[in-house]
Amino acid sequence: MNSVYTSWSSIFIAHVKRDILTNSRSLIDLISIVGFMILIIILFPLGLGPIQEKLNIVSNAVIWVGLILAIMPSLEKLLQKDFENGWLDQIATSPIPLEVVMLSKGISYWLIILIPLIITSPIFAILLDMDLKNIPWLVISISSGSLAISLIGLSGSALILGARRGNILLPILIIPLMTPILIFGVGVNEAIKINASPYGNLFLLLALTLVYLVISPFISALLVRIAIGR
Amino acid sequence: MFDWLANPNRFKKITNKLEPSLLVISLLFIIFGLYFSLFDSPKDYQQGDAVRIMYVHVPSAWLASFLYLSLAISSIFYLVWKHPLADLISSSIAPIGALFSILTLITGSLWGKPMWGTWWVWDARLTSMLILFFFYLGFILLHNAFERKVDGSKSASVLAIIGIINLPIIKFSVDWWHTLHQPSSILKFDGPSIDNQMLLPLTLMIIGFGLFSLYLIIVNVKTKLIEKKCEALILKLNLKELS
Numbered sequence: 001m002n003s004v005y006t007s008w009s010s011i012f013i014a015h016v017k018r019d020i021l022t023n024s025r026s027l028i029d030l031i032s033i034v035g036f037m038i039l040i041i042i043l044f045p046l047g048l049g050p051i052q053e054k055l056n057i058v059s060n061a062v063i064w065v066g067l068i069l070a071i072m073p074s075l076e077k078l079l080q081k082d083f084e085n086g087w088l089d090q091i092a093t094s095p096i097p098l099e100v101v102m103l104s105k106g107i108s109y110w111l112i113i114l115i116p117l118i119i120t121s122p123i124f125a126i127l128l129d130m131d132l133k134n135i136p137w138l139v140i141s142i143s144s145g146s147l148a149i150s151l152i153g154l155s156g157s158a159l160i161l162g163a164r165r166g167n168i169l170l171p172i173l174i175i176p177l178m179t180p181i182l183i184f185g186v187g188v189n190e191a192i193k194i195n196a197s198p199y200g201n202l203f204l205l206l207a208l209t210l211v212y213l214v215i216s217p218f219i220s221a222l223l224v225r226i227a228i229g230r
Numbered sequence: 231m232f233d234w235l236a237n238p239n240r241f242k243k244i245t246n247k248l249e250p251s252l253l254v255i256s257l258l259f260i261i262f263g264l265y266f267s268l269f270d271s272p273k274d275y276q277q278g279d280a281v282r283i284m285y286v287h288v289p290s291a292w293l294a295s296f297l298y299l300s301l302a303i304s305s306i307f308y309l310v311w312k313h314p315l316a317d318l319i320s321s322s323i324a325p326i327g328a329l330f331s332i333l334t335l336i337t338g339s340l341w342g343k344p345m346w347g348t349w350w351v352w353d354a355r356l357t358s359m360l361i362l363f364f365f366y367l368g369f370i371l372l373h374n375a376f377e378r379k380v381d382g383s384k385s386a387s388v389l390a391i392i393g394i395i396n397l398p399i400i401k402f403s404v405d406w407w408h409t410l411h412q413p414s415s416i417l418k419f420d421g422p423s424i425d426n427q428m429l430l431p432l433t434l435m436i437i438g439f440g441l442f443s444l445y446l447i448i449v450n451v452k453t454k455l456i457e458k459k460c461e462a463l464i465l466k467l468n469l470k471e472l473s
Binding site for chain 1: 357361364365367368371372375376377381382384385388389392396
């Protein structure tokens, strides 16, 4: 037993590696999420009319909202496959702490899905005519807030394991929880726009991310145990 | 004490006695409260008659938050002690709380149009109340989303407990962000800053609404207990036919 149960960090790294490997085999998911994000971004100029000033005002919020909407379809499948093929049962009954596995799930989801969106976000910002001085702050705020978003999404996807119509239910359950992230995330760039200090909003955003980093693995593990008990 | 109350039969016995008197008393409170608030209370010197909307708005807002707190507490009881009655109570509270929160938003926007000049502003108090409504909605939807009812009860209880974080935000939103919604004038450290003539109908309405929702919850729980009994009876009959 001791040879398997080494240390939490090695368990964590092994599970992150596993998730990245299984997801890199098929890039369809990733391509469709980035494509969905691009389409959400395109809809706004079409709906608002191609007036640069209007786009400049909403660009920051549109990218954040687009990010939250774009990951919804993938969140629902975050734990679904592992739940259906029994992998989660195996993990829960093994001596490996489920909380560490859940943390690795959240982090690997962030690495696989959200890092590509963060990398492409400057392109979206330019498409929406954002000021160049705002773009670095957009990347900073999105990269710190998106970890919290993926951790909330992890808990949400654990909440709907085994539910009927979980895909429709999930956004209703987790979008209310994501509103603080959106408010402080958008606040960072709004502060830059009026030449104020962005650090207040940024630190609150980081604080929220740290809070979710601590509580989300425990809540998710609890919910997975409940789901397995079914 | 909770074990003693948690027995469904004892619960039924107590509530059978309590139920009719609760209905009568709560209706009396609401009738007197409505009389005082609509006819026998002064107009506001700025708001005129529109201030009377407050006598419905404030009690339903209080109850929406208070019912969420009780929903979360009974969810904790369900998750920790796994008592089925706690789940019945929380699932009976949820629709009533959702109705009160939507009533708060509707009366608030009816008042807001003449006073603020707009039906809706994205003020911190209003937004957090709307989010409270979505927590109620999420609870109800998640509770009914599973094949077996027990699964839904457990997941929904966890969601209800997570949602407690919204309650202090609602309470303190008017102090933290100075936006359009006015700060509290009743629950303050230095006593209420509202005139006694207005405080009387407001208190009557709050007590009346509270007792009436307690009555509704009791009726709901009793209906659900009967439903459960019916299900058990049907199961028994099916088993007999099989054997």
